[in-house]
Amino acid sequence: MEKEYNFFKDDGTPLDPELLIKLGLCTTCENDDDESQYILCTLTRFDQVDDEEFRCYAYKAKVK
Numbered sequence: 001m002e003k004e005y006n007f008f009k010d011d012g013t014p015l016d017p018e019l020l021i022k023l024g025l026c027t028t029c030e031n032d033d034d035e036s037q038y039i040l041c042t043l044t045r046f047d048q049v050d051d052e053e054f055r056c057y058a059y060k061a062k063v064k
Contacts, residue, residue: 017042030060
């Protein structure tokens with residue numbers, strides 16, 4: 001059963017995480033497969049959606 005999360009802007013406008021592009025950095029991160037990191041990762045992407053450069057201080061490269 002997939003959990004459902006609701007995200008909102010500061011003004012109460014709902015945000016749809018399905019419309020967020022998952023960046024290449026995110027797909028190579030250990031946290032991408034960790035359900036407990038889903039909220040943090042999603043909020044980090046929302047917060048930087050209009051930024052020129054994406055930064056994630058929780059990034060951990062996947063070990064091959």
